[in-house]
Amino acid sequence: MSGSKEMRFPKLRQRLYSVWYRHMRVYTKHLFSNGFPPFLEPLIFLWGIGLGLGQFIAPINGQPYLVYLSIGLLVTSAMWTSSFECTFGTFIRMEFEKVYDGMLAAPITAENLILGEMFWAGSKGFFFSLAVLIVVGLFGKLPMPGSLAAPLIGFATAFMFGALGLLVTSFVKTINHFNFYMTGLISPMFFFSGVVFPVESLPKKVQWLAELVPLTHCVRIMRFIAALHWDSVILWDAAYVIVFTLIVGFFATKRLKKRLIT
Protein backbone atom coordinates (compact mmCIF):
# COMPACT_ATOMS: atom_id res chain seq x y z
CA MET A 1 0.00 0.00 0.00
CA SER A 2 1.34 3.36 -0.88
CA GLY A 3 0.12 6.80 0.02
CA SER A 4 1.15 9.66 2.21
CA LYS A 5 -1.84 9.78 4.54
CA GLU A 6 -0.54 7.12 6.90
CA MET A 7 2.55 9.11 7.78
CA ARG A 8 0.55 12.07 8.98
CA PHE A 9 -0.58 10.73 12.34
CA PRO A 10 -0.21 13.48 14.97
CA LYS A 11 3.14 14.19 16.57
CA LEU A 12 3.90 13.14 20.14
CA ARG A 13 3.21 16.60 21.51
CA GLN A 14 -0.20 16.68 19.82
CA ARG A 15 -1.05 13.19 21.03
CA LEU A 16 -0.28 14.06 24.64
CA TYR A 17 -2.18 17.28 24.22
CA SER A 18 -5.28 15.50 22.95
CA VAL A 19 -5.33 13.24 26.03
CA TRP A 20 -4.91 16.30 28.25
CA TYR A 21 -7.53 18.20 26.28
CA ARG A 22 -10.07 15.40 26.65
CA HIS A 23 -9.76 15.50 30.44
CA MET A 24 -9.78 19.28 30.56
CA ARG A 25 -12.90 19.39 28.40
CA VAL A 26 -14.78 16.92 30.60
CA TYR A 27 -13.56 18.59 33.80
CA THR A 28 -14.55 22.10 32.75
CA LYS A 29 -17.94 20.84 31.58
CA HIS A 30 -19.01 21.29 35.19
CA LEU A 31 -16.93 24.36 35.82
CA PHE A 32 -18.80 25.53 38.87
CA SER A 33 -19.09 22.27 40.77
CA ASN A 34 -15.52 21.28 39.86
CA GLY A 35 -13.94 24.71 40.10
CA PHE A 36 -15.56 26.00 43.28
CA PRO A 37 -14.32 23.51 45.94
CA PRO A 38 -10.59 24.26 45.38
CA PHE A 39 -11.37 27.85 46.42
CA LEU A 40 -13.72 26.91 49.23
CA GLU A 41 -11.39 24.48 50.96
CA PRO A 42 -8.65 27.00 51.78
CA LEU A 43 -11.36 29.35 53.09
CA ILE A 44 -12.59 26.68 55.46
CA PHE A 45 -9.03 26.15 56.66
CA LEU A 46 -8.53 29.88 57.13
CA TRP A 47 -11.61 30.14 59.28
CA GLY A 48 -11.29 26.85 61.09
CA ILE A 49 -7.58 27.12 61.82
CA GLY A 50 -7.09 30.87 61.69
CA LEU A 51 -10.02 31.94 63.80
CA GLY A 52 -10.08 28.78 65.86
CA LEU A 53 -7.21 26.44 66.45
CA GLY A 54 -4.49 28.89 65.37
CA GLN A 55 -5.00 31.10 68.40
CA PHE A 56 -3.85 28.35 70.70
CA ILE A 57 -0.70 27.48 68.80
CA ALA A 58 2.63 29.25 69.16
CA PRO A 59 4.39 30.52 66.01
CA ILE A 60 6.61 28.00 64.26
CA ASN A 61 10.08 29.17 63.18
CA GLY A 62 8.88 32.72 63.74
CA GLN A 63 5.85 32.22 61.46
CA PRO A 64 2.28 32.53 62.76
CA TYR A 65 0.77 29.05 62.67
CA LEU A 66 -1.75 30.00 60.02
CA VAL A 67 1.04 31.10 57.67
CA TYR A 68 3.03 27.95 58.42
CA LEU A 69 0.08 25.71 57.64
CA SER A 70 -0.96 27.68 54.55
CA ILE A 71 2.41 27.20 52.88
CA GLY A 72 1.98 23.46 53.39
CA LEU A 73 -1.53 23.57 51.95
CA LEU A 74 -0.21 25.10 48.74
CA VAL A 75 1.44 21.74 48.15
CA THR A 76 -0.98 19.28 49.74
CA SER A 77 -3.93 20.56 47.74
CA ALA A 78 -2.00 19.44 44.65
CA MET A 79 -1.23 16.07 46.21
CA TRP A 80 -4.84 15.40 47.13
CA THR A 81 -6.33 16.29 43.77
CA SER A 82 -3.85 14.32 41.72
CA SER A 83 -4.06 11.34 44.05
CA PHE A 84 -7.82 11.17 43.58
CA GLU A 85 -7.54 11.84 39.86
CA CYS A 86 -5.06 9.05 39.18
CA THR A 87 -6.62 6.43 41.43
CA PHE A 88 -10.41 6.64 41.55
CA GLY A 89 -10.56 8.80 38.43
CA THR A 90 -8.30 6.60 36.33
CA PHE A 91 -9.94 3.41 37.56
CA ILE A 92 -13.41 4.70 36.69
CA ARG A 93 -12.26 5.76 33.23
CA MET A 94 -10.61 2.42 32.70
CA GLU A 95 -13.08 -0.04 34.17
CA PHE A 96 -16.49 1.62 34.42
CA GLU A 97 -16.78 4.31 31.79
CA LYS A 98 -14.52 2.49 29.31
CA VAL A 99 -13.22 5.87 28.19
CA TYR A 100 -9.81 4.42 27.44
CA ASP A 101 -11.32 1.89 25.05
CA GLY A 102 -12.49 4.77 22.93
CA MET A 103 -9.27 6.75 23.26
CA LEU A 104 -7.01 3.82 22.43
CA ALA A 105 -8.86 3.20 19.18
CA ALA A 106 -7.61 6.63 18.07
CA PRO A 107 -4.02 7.17 16.95
CA ILE A 108 -2.40 7.36 20.38
CA THR A 109 -0.41 4.68 22.17
CA ALA A 110 -1.02 3.39 25.69
CA GLU A 111 2.19 5.15 26.77
CA ASN A 112 0.87 8.43 25.35
CA LEU A 113 -2.36 7.96 27.26
CA ILE A 114 -0.62 7.22 30.58
CA LEU A 115 1.81 10.10 30.24
CA GLY A 116 -1.11 12.33 29.28
CA GLU A 117 -2.82 11.32 32.54
CA MET A 118 0.24 12.47 34.47
CA PHE A 119 0.30 15.82 32.69
CA TRP A 120 -3.37 16.24 33.40
CA ALA A 121 -2.81 15.39 37.08
CA GLY A 122 0.03 17.94 37.12
CA SER A 123 -2.24 20.57 35.61
CA LYS A 124 -4.90 19.96 38.20
CA GLY A 125 -2.23 20.38 40.85
CA PHE A 126 -1.24 23.67 39.25
CA PHE A 127 -4.84 24.84 39.40
CA PHE A 128 -5.48 23.69 42.99
CA SER A 129 -2.27 25.30 44.25
CA LEU A 130 -3.22 28.45 42.42
CA ALA A 131 -6.62 28.45 44.12
CA VAL A 132 -5.02 28.21 47.57
CA LEU A 133 -2.52 30.89 46.59
CA ILE A 134 -5.28 33.26 45.51
CA VAL A 135 -7.56 32.73 48.51
CA VAL A 136 -4.94 32.66 51.25
CA GLY A 137 -2.83 35.27 49.46
CA LEU A 138 -5.78 37.68 49.36
CA PHE A 139 -6.04 37.39 53.11
CA GLY A 140 -2.36 38.34 53.30
CA LYS A 141 -1.35 35.13 55.00
CA LEU A 142 1.37 34.07 52.56
CA PRO A 143 4.92 35.41 52.24
CA MET A 144 5.27 37.27 48.96
CA PRO A 145 6.58 37.13 46.30
CA GLY A 146 8.08 33.69 47.05
CA SER A 147 4.69 31.99 47.36
CA LEU A 148 3.87 32.92 43.78
CA ALA A 149 5.93 29.88 42.74
CA ALA A 150 3.26 27.64 44.34
CA PRO A 151 1.48 26.59 41.12
CA LEU A 152 4.77 25.34 39.65
CA ILE A 153 5.60 23.36 42.78
CA GLY A 154 1.98 22.19 42.71
CA PHE A 155 2.44 20.95 39.15
CA ALA A 156 5.57 18.97 40.05
CA THR A 157 3.96 17.58 43.20
CA ALA A 158 0.80 16.55 41.39
CA PHE A 159 2.74 15.04 38.49
CA MET A 160 4.71 12.93 40.96
CA PHE A 161 1.63 11.84 42.93
CA GLY A 162 -0.15 11.23 39.65
CA ALA A 163 2.57 8.77 38.67
CA LEU A 164 2.34 7.12 42.09
CA GLY A 165 -1.45 6.93 41.88
CA LEU A 166 -1.23 5.28 38.47
CA LEU A 167 1.23 2.75 39.79
CA VAL A 168 -1.18 1.92 42.62
CA THR A 169 -4.04 1.73 40.12
CA SER A 170 -2.11 -0.81 38.06
CA PHE A 171 -2.36 -3.22 41.02
CA VAL A 172 -5.92 -2.54 42.09
CA LYS A 173 -8.67 -5.00 41.21
CA THR A 174 -11.66 -3.36 42.89
CA ILE A 175 -12.16 0.33 43.46
CA ASN A 176 -12.50 -0.04 47.25
CA HIS A 177 -8.83 -0.97 47.53
CA PHE A 178 -7.91 2.66 46.97
CA ASN A 179 -9.13 3.37 50.49
CA PHE A 180 -6.04 1.57 51.79
CA TYR A 181 -3.80 3.84 49.75
CA MET A 182 -5.65 7.02 50.71
CA THR A 183 -5.95 6.24 54.40
CA GLY A 184 -2.75 4.27 54.68
CA LEU A 185 -0.35 6.49 52.80
CA ILE A 186 -1.74 9.82 51.64
CA SER A 187 -3.44 10.84 54.91
CA PRO A 188 -0.43 10.03 57.13
CA MET A 189 1.78 11.93 54.71
CA PHE A 190 -0.43 14.96 55.15
CA PHE A 191 0.14 14.88 58.88
CA PHE A 192 3.77 13.76 59.16
CA SER A 193 5.55 15.46 56.28
CA GLY A 194 6.11 18.90 57.72
CA VAL A 195 2.75 20.34 56.69
CA VAL A 196 0.94 20.63 60.03
CA PHE A 197 4.06 20.61 62.21
CA PRO A 198 7.82 20.49 61.51
CA VAL A 199 9.39 17.12 60.81
CA GLU A 200 11.99 17.98 63.44
CA SER A 201 9.27 17.71 66.11
CA LEU A 202 8.83 14.04 65.32
CA PRO A 203 10.70 11.60 67.59
CA LYS A 204 14.27 11.29 66.32
CA LYS A 205 13.81 7.57 65.68
CA VAL A 206 11.08 8.05 63.08
CA GLN A 207 12.30 11.20 61.36
CA TRP A 208 13.97 9.14 58.64
CA LEU A 209 10.51 7.90 57.75
CA ALA A 210 9.40 11.41 56.94
CA GLU A 211 12.54 11.82 54.85
CA LEU A 212 11.59 8.68 52.92
CA VAL A 213 8.16 9.75 51.73
CA PRO A 214 7.76 12.10 48.77
CA LEU A 215 5.53 14.81 50.21
CA THR A 216 8.16 15.97 52.74
CA HIS A 217 10.46 17.03 49.91
CA CYS A 218 7.84 19.01 48.00
CA VAL A 219 6.80 20.81 51.17
CA ARG A 220 10.36 21.68 52.09
CA ILE A 221 11.06 23.07 48.62
CA MET A 222 7.90 25.15 48.88
CA ARG A 223 8.88 26.52 52.30
CA PHE A 224 12.33 27.55 51.18
CA ILE A 225 11.06 29.20 48.00
CA ALA A 226 8.24 30.96 49.87
CA ALA A 227 10.80 32.38 52.27
CA LEU A 228 13.19 33.14 49.38
CA HIS A 229 15.75 31.30 51.41
CA TRP A 230 18.51 29.16 49.93
CA ASP A 231 19.75 25.96 51.51
CA SER A 232 21.65 23.19 49.79
CA VAL A 233 19.15 20.64 51.13
CA ILE A 234 16.88 21.84 48.33
CA LEU A 235 19.17 20.06 45.89
CA TRP A 236 18.54 16.77 47.70
CA ASP A 237 14.81 17.46 47.71
CA ALA A 238 14.73 18.34 44.03
CA ALA A 239 16.81 15.28 43.14
CA TYR A 240 14.46 13.10 45.17
CA VAL A 241 11.37 14.47 43.40
CA ILE A 242 12.90 14.05 39.94
CA VAL A 243 14.26 10.56 40.50
CA PHE A 244 11.12 9.39 42.29
CA THR A 245 8.92 10.71 39.48
CA LEU A 246 11.05 9.07 36.79
CA ILE A 247 11.23 5.68 38.48
CA VAL A 248 7.62 5.53 39.62
CA GLY A 249 6.44 6.98 36.30
CA PHE A 250 8.40 4.34 34.42
CA PHE A 251 6.91 1.44 36.36
CA ALA A 252 3.43 2.95 36.37
CA THR A 253 3.56 3.20 32.57
CA LYS A 254 4.91 -0.29 32.19
CA ARG A 255 2.40 -1.92 34.50
CA LEU A 256 -0.65 0.04 33.46
CA LYS A 257 0.15 -0.59 29.83
CA LYS A 258 0.01 -4.31 30.53
CA ARG A 259 -3.45 -3.78 31.86
CA LEU A 260 -4.59 -1.78 28.85
CA ILE A 261 -2.91 -3.87 26.17
CA THR A 262 -3.75 -7.46 26.98
Place this chain on the structure above:
Amino acid sequence: MQTPVIEASDVSKTFGSLQAVKSLSFHVNADECFGFLGPNGAGKTTLLKMFYARTARDHSPQSRLRLFGYDPEEDELSIKYMSGVAPQEDNLDDELNVIQNLLLYARFYGMPSAQARRRADELLKFLELSEKRKELIRHLSGGMKRRLVIARALLNEPKLLILDEPTTGLDPQVRHLIWDKLRQLKKQGTTMLLTTHYMEEAFQLCDRLIIMHRGENIMEGSPRQLVAENIEPYVLEVTDLQANPELRHQPLPAGVRLDLSGLTARYYAASFEALKSLGDQFTRAPHFLRQTNLEDVFLKATGRMLDERQ
Protein backbone atom coordinates in the same frame (compact mmCIF):
# COMPACT_ATOMS: atom_id res chain seq x y z
CA MET B 1 -3.32 -7.86 -8.07
CA GLN B 2 -3.69 -5.31 -5.31
CA THR B 3 -1.98 -5.90 -1.97
CA PRO B 4 -4.50 -7.10 0.59
CA VAL B 5 -5.48 -4.63 3.33
CA ILE B 6 -4.98 -7.33 5.95
CA GLU B 7 -2.69 -10.31 5.75
CA ALA B 8 -2.73 -12.73 8.63
CA SER B 9 -0.93 -16.01 8.85
CA ASP B 10 -0.74 -18.29 11.84
CA VAL B 11 -2.10 -15.68 14.24
CA SER B 12 -2.80 -16.97 17.75
CA LYS B 13 -3.57 -15.52 21.14
CA THR B 14 -3.29 -17.25 24.48
CA PHE B 15 -4.53 -15.90 27.80
CA GLY B 16 -3.00 -18.07 30.50
CA SER B 17 -4.25 -21.54 29.74
CA LEU B 18 -6.97 -20.37 27.37
CA GLN B 19 -6.14 -20.25 23.71
CA ALA B 20 -8.60 -17.60 22.53
CA VAL B 21 -7.45 -17.51 18.90
CA LYS B 22 -5.91 -20.56 17.28
CA SER B 23 -3.59 -20.18 14.36
CA LEU B 24 -5.80 -18.15 12.03
CA SER B 25 -4.70 -17.33 8.51
CA PHE B 26 -6.66 -15.17 6.10
CA HIS B 27 -6.45 -12.05 4.02
CA VAL B 28 -8.85 -9.20 3.44
CA ASN B 29 -8.87 -7.33 0.15
CA ALA B 30 -9.51 -3.65 -0.36
CA ASP B 31 -13.19 -2.71 -0.67
CA GLU B 32 -14.24 -6.00 0.84
CA CYS B 33 -16.52 -6.59 3.78
CA PHE B 34 -15.04 -9.44 5.77
CA GLY B 35 -16.89 -11.02 8.65
CA PHE B 36 -16.05 -13.10 11.66
CA LEU B 37 -19.05 -15.11 12.70
CA GLY B 38 -19.12 -17.07 15.89
CA PRO B 39 -20.79 -17.64 19.22
CA ASN B 40 -19.82 -15.59 22.26
CA GLY B 41 -16.36 -16.54 23.38
CA ALA B 42 -15.27 -17.67 19.93
CA GLY B 43 -12.36 -15.21 19.95
CA LYS B 44 -13.83 -12.63 17.56
CA THR B 45 -13.24 -9.55 19.71
CA THR B 46 -9.76 -10.72 20.68
CA LEU B 47 -8.92 -11.02 17.02
CA LEU B 48 -10.19 -7.53 16.20
CA LYS B 49 -8.21 -6.09 19.09
CA MET B 50 -5.04 -7.51 17.60
CA PHE B 51 -5.64 -5.44 14.48
CA TYR B 52 -5.49 -2.14 16.34
CA ALA B 53 -2.91 -3.13 18.93
CA ARG B 54 -5.17 -3.47 21.95
CA THR B 55 -4.05 -7.05 22.22
CA ALA B 56 -0.62 -8.44 21.40
CA ARG B 57 -0.63 -11.71 19.46
CA ASP B 58 1.43 -14.67 20.57
CA HIS B 59 4.94 -14.47 19.30
CA SER B 60 6.18 -17.23 17.10
CA PRO B 61 8.46 -17.15 14.07
CA GLN B 62 5.72 -18.14 11.64
CA SER B 63 3.13 -15.71 12.97
CA ARG B 64 2.60 -12.67 10.79
CA LEU B 65 0.02 -9.92 10.79
CA ARG B 66 0.03 -6.89 8.52
CA LEU B 67 -2.50 -4.11 7.98
CA PHE B 68 -1.73 -1.81 5.09
CA GLY B 69 1.67 -3.50 5.22
CA TYR B 70 2.24 -2.47 8.84
CA ASP B 71 2.65 -4.72 11.84
CA PRO B 72 0.24 -3.48 14.55
CA GLU B 73 2.87 -4.04 17.19
CA GLU B 74 5.35 -1.79 15.46
CA ASP B 75 3.28 0.81 13.63
CA GLU B 76 0.08 1.02 15.59
CA LEU B 77 -0.22 4.77 15.02
CA SER B 78 -0.17 4.46 11.23
CA ILE B 79 -2.77 1.72 11.37
CA LYS B 80 -5.01 3.57 13.81
CA TYR B 81 -4.75 6.75 11.78
CA MET B 82 -6.12 4.96 8.73
CA SER B 83 -8.73 2.89 10.56
CA GLY B 84 -11.90 3.58 12.47
CA VAL B 85 -13.00 1.32 15.30
CA ALA B 86 -16.52 0.91 16.65
CA PRO B 87 -16.06 -1.24 19.77
CA GLN B 88 -18.71 -3.55 21.12
CA GLU B 89 -19.46 -1.46 24.19
CA ASP B 90 -20.46 2.15 23.66
CA ASN B 91 -17.78 4.24 25.31
CA LEU B 92 -18.89 7.77 24.57
CA ASP B 93 -18.21 10.60 26.99
CA ASP B 94 -21.44 10.76 28.98
CA GLU B 95 -20.70 14.22 30.29
CA LEU B 96 -20.61 15.74 26.83
CA ASN B 97 -23.24 16.08 24.15
CA VAL B 98 -23.32 14.50 20.71
CA ILE B 99 -21.39 17.10 18.73
CA GLN B 100 -18.88 17.65 21.55
CA ASN B 101 -18.10 13.94 21.55
CA LEU B 102 -17.25 14.06 17.88
CA LEU B 103 -15.26 17.28 18.03
CA LEU B 104 -13.27 16.02 21.00
CA TYR B 105 -12.43 12.82 19.22
CA ALA B 106 -11.38 14.67 16.08
CA ARG B 107 -8.54 16.14 18.14
CA PHE B 108 -6.94 12.75 18.37
CA TYR B 109 -6.48 12.84 14.61
CA GLY B 110 -5.01 16.32 14.75
CA MET B 111 -7.92 17.61 12.66
CA PRO B 112 -8.20 21.40 12.43
CA SER B 113 -11.39 22.54 14.15
CA ALA B 114 -13.12 23.98 11.08
CA GLN B 115 -12.60 20.71 9.25
CA ALA B 116 -13.69 18.73 12.33
CA ARG B 117 -16.92 20.72 12.52
CA ARG B 118 -17.66 20.16 8.85
CA ARG B 119 -16.90 16.46 9.06
CA ALA B 120 -18.92 15.99 12.27
CA ASP B 121 -21.99 17.65 10.76
CA GLU B 122 -21.61 15.57 7.62
CA LEU B 123 -21.49 12.37 9.66
CA LEU B 124 -24.42 13.33 11.88
CA LYS B 125 -26.43 13.88 8.74
CA PHE B 126 -25.24 10.61 7.23
CA LEU B 127 -26.25 8.64 10.32
CA GLU B 128 -29.47 10.61 10.75
CA LEU B 129 -28.50 12.16 14.05
CA SER B 130 -28.51 15.84 13.06
CA GLU B 131 -31.50 16.57 15.27
CA LYS B 132 -29.67 15.14 18.27
CA ARG B 133 -26.66 17.39 17.73
CA LYS B 134 -26.88 19.01 21.17
CA GLU B 135 -28.38 16.09 23.04
CA LEU B 136 -26.57 14.65 26.07
CA ILE B 137 -25.34 11.10 25.61
CA ARG B 138 -27.45 9.74 28.45
CA HIS B 139 -30.60 10.96 26.70
CA LEU B 140 -29.83 8.94 23.59
CA SER B 141 -31.37 5.55 22.86
CA GLY B 142 -29.16 2.50 22.38
CA GLY B 143 -29.54 2.75 18.63
CA MET B 144 -28.51 6.41 18.58
CA LYS B 145 -25.45 5.71 20.71
CA ARG B 146 -24.43 2.94 18.36
CA ARG B 147 -24.78 5.22 15.35
CA LEU B 148 -22.76 7.90 17.11
CA VAL B 149 -20.00 5.39 17.86
CA ILE B 150 -19.97 4.52 14.17
CA ALA B 151 -19.90 8.22 13.25
CA ARG B 152 -16.95 8.68 15.58
CA ALA B 153 -15.14 5.81 13.90
CA LEU B 154 -15.68 7.51 10.53
CA LEU B 155 -14.27 10.91 11.53
CA ASN B 156 -10.93 10.52 9.82
CA GLU B 157 -12.40 8.98 6.65
CA PRO B 158 -10.89 5.59 7.44
CA LYS B 159 -9.81 3.22 4.73
CA LEU B 160 -10.64 0.39 7.10
CA LEU B 161 -13.66 0.27 9.36
CA ILE B 162 -13.58 -2.22 12.23
CA LEU B 163 -16.99 -3.02 13.68
CA ASP B 164 -17.37 -5.25 16.72
CA GLU B 165 -20.97 -6.51 16.78
CA PRO B 166 -22.36 -3.30 15.28
CA THR B 167 -26.03 -4.10 15.76
CA THR B 168 -26.16 -6.38 18.81
CA GLY B 169 -29.12 -5.48 20.99
CA LEU B 170 -30.73 -3.08 18.51
CA ASP B 171 -34.23 -3.15 17.12
CA PRO B 172 -34.84 -4.17 13.51
CA GLN B 173 -35.41 -0.62 12.25
CA VAL B 174 -32.07 0.61 13.53
CA ARG B 175 -30.36 -2.55 12.41
CA HIS B 176 -31.59 -2.11 8.87
CA LEU B 177 -30.64 1.56 8.89
CA ILE B 178 -27.10 0.69 10.00
CA TRP B 179 -26.82 -2.05 7.39
CA ASP B 180 -27.91 0.41 4.76
CA LYS B 181 -25.29 2.95 5.84
CA LEU B 182 -22.56 0.33 5.96
CA ARG B 183 -23.41 -0.77 2.44
CA GLN B 184 -23.13 2.84 1.29
CA LEU B 185 -19.71 3.11 2.91
CA LYS B 186 -18.59 -0.06 1.23
CA LYS B 187 -19.71 1.32 -2.11
CA GLN B 188 -17.57 4.36 -1.46
CA GLY B 189 -14.57 2.10 -1.06
CA THR B 190 -14.28 1.50 2.68
CA THR B 191 -12.89 -1.88 3.59
CA MET B 192 -14.87 -3.37 6.46
CA LEU B 193 -14.30 -5.94 9.13
CA LEU B 194 -17.13 -7.01 11.31
CA THR B 195 -17.89 -9.54 13.95
CA THR B 196 -21.40 -10.71 14.54
CA HIS B 197 -23.45 -13.59 15.74
CA TYR B 198 -26.38 -12.57 13.60
CA MET B 199 -26.45 -14.78 10.55
CA GLU B 200 -28.72 -12.37 8.80
CA GLU B 201 -26.22 -9.58 9.29
CA ALA B 202 -23.37 -11.66 7.95
CA PHE B 203 -25.49 -12.69 4.99
CA GLN B 204 -26.55 -9.14 4.24
CA LEU B 205 -23.17 -7.45 4.53
CA CYS B 206 -20.24 -9.79 4.16
CA ASP B 207 -18.54 -10.67 0.91
CA ARG B 208 -16.60 -13.34 2.70
CA LEU B 209 -16.55 -14.60 6.22
CA ILE B 210 -14.92 -16.98 8.61
CA ILE B 211 -17.01 -19.02 11.00
CA MET B 212 -15.09 -19.19 14.25
CA HIS B 213 -15.56 -21.55 17.12
CA ARG B 214 -13.34 -21.76 20.18
CA GLY B 215 -10.74 -19.63 18.44
CA GLU B 216 -10.56 -21.78 15.34
CA ASN B 217 -11.45 -21.20 11.74
CA ILE B 218 -14.21 -23.71 11.11
CA MET B 219 -15.02 -22.63 7.59
CA GLU B 220 -14.43 -19.74 5.26
CA GLY B 221 -16.11 -18.43 2.14
CA SER B 222 -18.90 -16.25 0.84
CA PRO B 223 -22.19 -16.64 2.69
CA ARG B 224 -23.91 -18.20 -0.33
CA GLN B 225 -21.04 -20.53 -1.00
CA LEU B 226 -21.00 -21.66 2.63
CA VAL B 227 -24.67 -22.51 2.51
CA ALA B 228 -24.40 -24.19 -0.87
CA GLU B 229 -21.40 -26.28 0.03
CA ASN B 230 -22.02 -27.21 3.61
CA ILE B 231 -25.66 -28.01 4.05
CA GLU B 232 -28.60 -29.55 2.29
CA PRO B 233 -30.82 -26.99 0.55
CA TYR B 234 -34.00 -27.74 2.57
CA VAL B 235 -34.96 -28.39 6.12
CA LEU B 236 -38.15 -29.60 7.75
CA GLU B 237 -38.43 -28.32 11.29
CA VAL B 238 -40.68 -30.18 13.71
CA THR B 239 -40.87 -28.27 16.92
CA ASP B 240 -42.72 -30.74 19.12
CA LEU B 241 -41.71 -34.23 18.26
CA GLN B 242 -43.72 -35.72 21.13
CA ALA B 243 -46.97 -34.77 19.45
CA ASN B 244 -46.31 -37.60 17.00
CA PRO B 245 -44.29 -40.01 19.15
CA GLU B 246 -44.86 -42.94 16.80
CA LEU B 247 -42.73 -41.22 14.16
CA ARG B 248 -39.77 -40.82 16.40
CA HIS B 249 -38.20 -44.16 15.73
CA GLN B 250 -39.23 -44.80 12.17
CA PRO B 251 -36.37 -45.23 9.70
CA LEU B 252 -35.37 -42.09 7.81
CA PRO B 253 -36.15 -41.87 4.10
CA ALA B 254 -33.07 -42.05 1.85
CA GLY B 255 -31.15 -38.79 1.58
CA VAL B 256 -32.64 -37.31 4.72
CA ARG B 257 -30.48 -36.36 7.70
CA LEU B 258 -31.95 -35.86 11.16
CA ASP B 259 -30.65 -33.35 13.68
CA LEU B 260 -32.31 -33.76 17.04
CA SER B 261 -32.12 -31.22 19.85
CA GLY B 262 -34.51 -31.22 22.78
CA LEU B 263 -38.03 -31.61 21.46
CA THR B 264 -37.12 -30.19 18.07
CA ALA B 265 -36.26 -32.34 15.11
CA ARG B 266 -34.73 -30.92 11.94
CA TYR B 267 -34.75 -33.08 8.84
CA TYR B 268 -32.32 -31.92 6.17
CA ALA B 269 -32.44 -33.05 2.57
CA ALA B 270 -31.62 -32.03 -0.98
CA SER B 271 -35.07 -33.01 -2.12
CA PHE B 272 -37.98 -30.73 -1.30
CA GLU B 273 -40.44 -33.50 -2.21
CA ALA B 274 -38.93 -36.01 0.20
CA LEU B 275 -39.27 -33.55 3.07
CA LYS B 276 -42.77 -32.55 2.04
CA SER B 277 -44.04 -36.11 2.16
CA LEU B 278 -42.24 -36.63 5.47
CA GLY B 279 -43.86 -33.48 6.81
CA ASP B 280 -47.32 -34.73 5.82
CA GLN B 281 -46.90 -37.64 8.23
CA PHE B 282 -46.67 -35.24 11.18
CA THR B 283 -50.39 -34.88 11.60
CA ARG B 284 -50.31 -33.35 15.05
CA ALA B 285 -46.80 -31.94 15.51
CA PRO B 286 -46.29 -28.37 14.24
CA HIS B 287 -43.84 -28.40 11.36
CA PHE B 288 -42.38 -26.02 8.85
CA LEU B 289 -40.50 -26.63 5.62
CA ARG B 290 -38.03 -24.00 4.48
CA GLN B 291 -34.76 -23.34 2.67
CA THR B 292 -31.64 -23.72 4.75
CA ASN B 293 -29.64 -20.64 5.64
CA LEU B 294 -26.38 -19.58 7.20
CA GLU B 295 -27.72 -20.27 10.68
CA ASP B 296 -28.15 -23.93 9.83
CA VAL B 297 -24.58 -24.06 8.58
CA PHE B 298 -23.41 -22.26 11.66
CA LEU B 299 -25.17 -24.60 14.06
CA LYS B 300 -24.01 -27.62 12.14
CA ALA B 301 -20.45 -26.35 12.33
CA THR B 302 -20.38 -25.16 15.92
CA GLY B 303 -22.79 -27.60 17.51
CA ARG B 304 -25.94 -26.90 19.43
CA MET B 305 -24.57 -27.34 22.89
CA LEU B 306 -23.44 -24.34 24.89
CA ASP B 307 -19.89 -24.43 26.13
CA GLU B 308 -18.41 -22.83 29.23
CA ARG B 309 -17.43 -19.65 27.36
CA GLN B 310 -21.01 -18.83 26.35
